[in-house]
Amino acid sequence: MLRVDALREIYPELERHIVVTIMGAVAAELYALGHRPNFFYMEHSMGLASSLGLGLALALPGQQVIVLDGDGSLLMNLGTLTTLARYRPPNLLHIVFDNSSLVSVGGFPTATASGTNLAEMARAAGVPRVLEAETPAQFRAAVTQALARPGMTTLVARVEASGPASYRLDLDLLENRFQFKRYLDSLRSSS
Amino acid sequence: MPVSLEGARRIYEALKACDIRLVSALPETWLVPLLRLVEADQEMRLVQVAREEESIGIAAGAYFAGLPSIHVMQNHGFLAAINPLVSLAMLYKIPVLLLISYRGSWGERDPWQTQGGLLTEPVLRALTIPYYCLRREDDLTRRLKEAQALALSALHPVAVLLTREVLWEDEEP
Ligand SMILES: Cc1ncc(C[n+]2csc(CCOP(=O)(O)OP(=O)(O)O)c2C)c(N)n1
Numbered sequence: 001m002l003r004v005d006a007l008r009e010i011y012p013e014l015e016r017h018i019v020v021t022i023m024g025a026v027a028a029e030l031y032a033l034g035h036r037p038n039f040f041y042m043e044h045s046m047g048l049a050s051s052l053g054l055g056l057a058l059a060l061p062g063q064q065v066i067v068l069d070g071d072g073s074l075l076m077n078l079g080t081l082t083t084l085a086r087y088r089p090p091n092l093l094h095i096v097f098d099n100s101s102l103v104s105v106g107g108f109p110t111a112t113a114s115g116t117n118l119a120e121m122a123r124a125a126g127v128p129r130v131l132e133a134e135t136p137a138q139f140r141a142a143v144t145q146a147l148a149r150p151g152m153t154t155l156v157a158r159v160e161a162s163g164p165a166s167y168r169l170d171l172d173l174l175e176n177r178f179q180f181k182r183y184l185d186s187l188r189s190s191s
Numbered sequence: 192m193p194v195s196l197e198g199a200r201r202i203y204e205a206l207k208a209c210d211i212r213l214v215s216a217l218p219e220t221w222l223v224p225l226l227r228l229v230e231a232d233q234e235m236r237l238v239q240v241a242r243e244e245e246s247i248g249i250a251a252g253a254y255f256a257g258l259p260s261i262h263v264m265q266n267h268g269f270l271a272a273i274n275p276l277v278s279l280a281m282l283y284k285i286p287v288l289l290l291i292s293y294r295g296s297w298g299e300r301d302p303w304q305t306q307g308g309l310l311t312e313p314v315l316r317a318l319t320i321p322y323y324c325l326r327r328e329d330d331l332t333r334r335l336k337e338a339q340a341l342a343l344s345a346l347h348p349v350a351v352l353l354t355r356e357v358l359w360e361d362e363e364p
Contacts, residue, residue, distance in 0.1 A: 040255070045279035048248030051240075052279075055252020055260075058236060059213065079241030087238060177283045184255050 001136055003097045003159040004029045007068075009140040013147060014039070017064040018056060018184070022049045022073045024104025025163035026097060030068065032164060035171060037183040043173055047077030050084060050094050057089035060184070062191065064091050064147065071098040071112045078121065081154070085126035090150035093143070094127075101161035122154040129153040198327075198358045199224035202290075203232075205335040206261060211235060213253045215246040216263035221292040221358045226263065243268035247275035250287040259339070265292045266311040269350070276318065276348055286342035289350040293324065298355045315350055322350040325357050 003026060007014070011033050019039045021027045027041035042049050053067035074080070074096055084094060100113035112118060122130045129151045133139035139157050146153040169176075202225050206214070214229045215238040216222065230237045240246050246262040253260035264272070269291050280287045294301070295308020315322045321341060323334055335351060342349040355361070 042279065044282055045248070045275040048244065048251075048275055048279060051245040051248025052252040052255075054238070054245075055213070055249035055254075056256050057252075058238065058249075059253050059256030059258035077242070077244065080245055082241050083238070083245055173283060177285075181255055185257060188257055 001134060001139065001157070001159050002162060003099065003157075004033075004164070005136050006097070006133075006139045006157055006159060007033055009136045010143045013143060014066060017066050018060070019066050019068065020049050020053050020056070021068040022046070022070050024070075024167060026068050026070060028164040028167045028169060031169045031171070035169075037179045039176075040180040041169065041171075041176055046073050047080070049073065050080045051077070053092055053094065054080075054084060054087065054089065057092035058087060060187075061089065061091060063187065064093065065089075066093045067095065069094060069096045070103075071096060071100060071118060072102040072110050074118060075110055075112075075116075081122050081125035081127060084152060084154070085122075085128070088128050088152035090152055092152050093146045094152075094154045095143075096154065096156045097159050098156055099159045099161040103161050103163045104167070107161055119154070119156040122156070127152060127154045131155045133157045193360055194221055194224050195358050195360045196224050198353075199228060201331050202335075202353070202357075203228040205331040206235070207232075208332040209261070209335050209339050210259050211261050212258050213238065213249070213260040214263060215240055215249045215260070217241075217243050217246070217265075217268050219265045219268075219292060219294075221265070221294070221353065222263055243272040244275050247272050247279055247287060251279055251283070251285045254285055254287075261288045261290050263290045265294055266352075267294070267307045269311070270307060270314065273314070273318070276320070280348045281318075284346035285348075286346050287348040288339055288342050289320075289348060291350055291352050292358060293352040293354050296355065298359075298361060311352070318348075320348050320350050321345075322352055324352045324354050326354065327356045329357075331357075
């Protein structure tokens with residue numbers, strides 16, 4: 001499965017929820033599908049997208065938070081799985097696109113190419129619901145399941161090691177940051 | 192030579208006065224009594240991390256969500272969190288209030304703390320993170336509120352260092 005096809009499958013869900021992505025390929029792919037003020041592209045600090053998502057989910061229990069993580073990024077902060085499992089906010093969906101590669105830097109294989117299994121690691125860390133998907137249909141079904149019944153979920157999706165033609169977002173980092181903050185402020189004042 | 196329970200209570204009261212609702216932390220000896228008070232408080236949420244880098248991500252999430260937070264670690268944990276302080280908090284102009292126990296400084300008896308102690312202030316200065324070393328005679332609430340105000344107006348990390356004299360009861364020399 002191509003990650004961009006997986007994103008297309010769930011774009012209507014992403015539009016409705018708070019979304020945090022890692023840097024590089026997935027940020028550019030989501031941006032190209034259509035930017036929204038509820039999307040935050042964390043264009044650095046590798047590994048911390050899930051920690052940022054945890055902070056959001058704990059602070060905004062009435063909102064669904066979706067994190068779009070990558071295998072290389074998650075491998076840089078494996079402890080996050082234990083922290084997610086420990087506090088398990090039911091409104092957090094942690095999606096890991098595992099392409100067994102550091103695609104955004106030109107593609108070096110990661111440890112998942114030689115057998116490391118991130119879904120098993122999430123299970124062993126105690127994440128309450130761990131799902132896996134290899135096709136767009138499985139992916140859509142897993143996301144639907146995770147959003148239908150509250151429960152902190154890590155969804156590991158196997159995708160091909162390919163990225164977008166361009167990594168450029170026509171959006172300054174700080175513009176994204178202030179727009180995202182303003183969006184969340186307006187959510188709070190309207191609720 | 193126990194950790195000062197009085198010091199921990201004074202800091203906790205300062206956090207209450209700042210309306211802190213989320214405290215992320217990696218516990219260490221000096222911080223345990225403070226974190227016990229936080230844990231017992233129904234209005235505060237303690238999030239214990241596995242590594243201090245996580246705290247900077249959690250801080251950004253809490254800030255975006257509008258929840259006042261503070262992030263508690265020892266100075267070696269601050270050293271472990273430098274990349275996210277630079278490439279998340281400073282890159283994205285996110286205020287992060289750091290409460291750092293200042294090991295390896297005046298009066299330190301544990302040799303293994305001393306290298307981190309020597310480097311803490313030079314590294315904070317190199318990062319242009321404003322910091323204040325709390326003294327026993329300080330009005331802790333005032334100092335914490337000032338740190339919080341500066342972080343929010345500058346949209347920048349700010350650090351408060353917990354010194355030995357605030358958190359540790361040395362026997363008389
Ligand atoms: C601390 C640090 N080291 C290295 C990099 C370089 N870097 C940027 S993106 C990336 C790969 C991310 O891999 P993954 O999370 O698997 O996502 P993918 O690019 O495959 O979509 C790396 C290594 C970085 N940004 N920060």
